[in-house]
Amino acid sequence: MIKLYTHPLSGNAHRAELTLRALNVPHDLIVVDLAGKAQKQPDFLALNPFGQVPVLDDNGTVIWDSVAIMTYLGLTYDDGALLPRDPALFAQVTAWLAKTAGPIAYGLGAARRANIFRTGQDLEPLIRTGREFLDTIENLLSTRDWLVGSHLTLADIGCYAYIAAAPEGGVDLAPYPHVTAWLNRIEAQAWFTPLAPVAVGLRAAVSA
Numbered sequence: 575m576i577k578l579y580t581h582p583l584s585g586n587a588h589r590a591e592l593t594l595r596a597l598n599v600p601h602d603l604i605v606v607d608l609a610g611k612a613q614k615q616p617d618f619l620a621l622n623p624f625g626q627v628p629v630l631d632d633n634g635t636v637i638w639d640s641v642a643i644m645t646y647l648g649l650t651y652d653d654g655a656l657l658p659r660d661p662a663l664f665a666q667v668t669a670w671l672a673k674t675a676g677p678i679a680y681g682l683g684a685a686r687r688a689n690i691f692r693t694g695q696d697l698e699p700l701i702r703t704g705r706e707f708l709d710t711i712e713n714l715l716s717t718r719d720w721l722v723g724s725h726l727t728l729a730d731i732g733c734y735a736y737i738a739a740a741p742e743g744g745v746d747l748a749p750y751p752h753v754t755a756w757l758n759r760i761e762a763q764a765w766f767t768p769l770a771p772v773a774v775g776l777r778a779a780v781s782a
C-alpha cells in the first residue's frame with residue numbers, strides 16, 4: 575500500500591493527498607508530528623533529507639516534495655487526463671506547479687503560516703505578494719474554467735490549497751469571483767476533501 579506522510583495543516587501535503595484521491599489510488603495517510611519535530615529525526619530524514627512533509631512511499635519508491643509527488647503519481651497512475659502527455663500542455667502544468675513553490679508558498683502560504691504559528695513576521699509584504707498572484711489568476715480565470723486546457727489538471731489541484739485558505743492569511747477572496755468559482759469547481763469533484771480550516775486571520779474575525 576502506498577504511504578503518504580502528511581500533516582492536517584499542510585497545504586503542500588494536501589495537494590499530494592488530493593492527487594492520490596483524484597487518481598483513485600489506494601493509500602494510507604501517516605500523520606507526522608511536526609510540532610514534536612518528528613520530521614527532523616533520523617528515521618524521517620532518511621525519507622526526506624529536508625525533514626518536511628509530504629513524502630510518498632510507493633512500496634519502497636520514496637518521493638519527497640509535493641510537486642515531485644504529483645508528477646510521479648501523474649506519470650505512474652494517470653492516463654494523461656490530469657497530467658497531459660502533450661509536451662506543451664505538460665509544460666504548462668509544470669509551470670503552475672512551479673508557482674506552488676514560488677509566489678503561492680511565499681505569499682498566501684507564508685501569510686497563513688505566520689498567523690497559525692504566530693511567527694511575528696510582517697504580514698504586509700506576504701499579503702501583497704498573495705494579492706498580486708490572485709490578481710493574475712482572477713484575470714486568467716475570467717475567460718477559462720481551468721488553469722490549463724479545457725478540463726481539471728494537476729495544475730488546478732496544485733494551486734488549490736493555499737488559495738482556498740487565503741483568508742487564514744488575512745486575504746479576502748471576495749474581490750476574486752472568478753477564483754472563487756474555480757475553487758468551487760474543484761470542491762465539487764467527487765474525490766475532493768478539504769484542508770482542515772484554522773480559525774486565524776479573517777476566519778478568526780468571522781468566528782469571533
Ligand SMILES: N[C@@H](CCC(=O)N[C@@H](CS)C(=O)NCC(=O)O)C(=O)O
Pocket residue numbers: 583584585586587608613625626627628638639640641675
Ligand atoms: N516545497 C515543499 C515544501 C514542504 C513544506 O514546507 N512542508 C512543511 C509543511 S507545509 C513542513 O514539513 N514543515 C516542517 C518543517 O519544515 O520542519 C513541498 O512542496 O513539499
